[in-house]
Amino acid sequence: MELFYAAWGGRPEAVTRLLAVPKVNLEFVQMGRTPLLAAAEEGHLACARLLLQAGASKEARTVPHGWSPLMMAARKQHTAIVQLLLDADADLDAKDDEGRTAYDVAWMNGHSTMCKMLEGTVSAKFTGRRLGGEPDSAPPPSSPKSPDEQLVTLPVDIPPSPCSPMPERLYMVPDGLKKKLPPFAQPILEPGPVLGETWTPLSQRSIV
Numbered sequence: 713m714e715l716f717y718a719a720w721g722g723r724p725e726a727v728t729r730l731l732a733v734p735k736v737n738l739e740f741v742q743m744g745r746t747p748l749l750a751a752a753e754e755g756h757l758a759c760a761r762l763l764l765q766a767g768a769s770k771e772a773r774t775v776p777h778g779w780s781p782l783m784m785a786a787r788k789q790h791t792a793i794v795q796l797l798l799d800a801d802a803d804l805d806a807k808d809d810e811g812r813t814a815y816d817v818a819w820m821n822g823h824s825t826m827c828k829m830l831e832g833t834v835s836a837k838f839t840g841r842r843l844g845g846e847p848d849s850a851p852p853p854s855s856p857k858s859p860d861e862q863l864v865t866l867p868v869d870i871p872p873s874p875c876s877p878m879p880e881r882l883y884m885v886p887d888g889l890k891k892k893l894p895p896f897a898q899p900i901l902e903p904g905p906v907l908g909e910t911w912t913p914l915s916q917r918s919i920v
Contacts, residue, residue, distance in 0.1 A: 716740055719747035719763060722756035731766045738768040744775040752781035752797070755790040760797075770802045778809035779817070786818040786826050794826065798833050 715736060718726035727747075730736060739746050745753065748768040751760040760781070764770060771780055782802040785793040794814075798804075807813055815834070818826035 713740060713742060716742040716745070716747045716750060719756065719759045720745075720750035720754060722751075722754060722759060724756075724758040724762060727759050727762050731762060736766075738763065738766060739772060741775070746772040748772060748781050749774055749779075749784055752790065752793050753784040753788060755785075755788060755793060757790075757792045757796065760793050764796070764800055770797055770800050771806060773808075776809065778807075780806050780808075780814070782806070782814045783808060783812075783817045786814040786823065786830065787821055789818075789821075789823045789826050791826070791829065794829065804830065804834055 715727065715730045715738070718730055738748075742750075746768065748760060748763045748770070749772055751763060770782070773780060774784070779787070780802065782794065782797045782804070783806070785797060804815070805813060808817070812820070815827060815830045818830060
């Protein structure tokens with residue numbers, strides 16, 4: 713209990729002293745939070761660093777809500793603690809009880825700078841991954857396509873954020889199916905050297 717209040721109150725000297733106690737409980741829960749969760753929520757960088765170095769779980773969860781230390785720091789826009797947790801390989805894909813990641817929590821609270829920070833880390837560490845999802849498998853080698861197939865750009869099911877455009881993904885769609893697509897998903901095609909046609913992403917074209 714003392715360790716929790718020392719971390720929550722931002723007293724690194726007390727945290728250091730209490731961590732020296734044999735068999736200290738790093739995961740003691742008070743008010744639904746472990747000491748590291750409390751330090752992350754309140755923005756106490758020195759205390760959070762000491763707890764991580766002592767082996768505190770960076771994936772502990774609050775009760776209720778199921779927020780991780782990374783989510784707590786992102787929610788309060790504590791940039792230094794977010795970076796500390798990212799350097800410790802905190803799980804960017806972890807979800808709370810409502811299925812939200814740290815990126816989602818930052819976005820919902822209007823923290824565009826935090827969104828960009830988390831988004832940049834995802835891009836650097838998980839190239840080819842979708843936020844909050846599984847790694848995409850590498851596509852097989854290209855093979856000749858029949859003339860009735862074309863590349864079509866469709867939006868994926870990730871909500872737009874204030875700091876990034878809607879991602880896009882390519883699908884092969886037969887001509888017969890294209891006629892059944894809704895207007896917003898209709899492909900915009902121009903003559904080109906590949907299969908007689910090329911695609912242009914919807915985000916790069918003016919649609920009236």
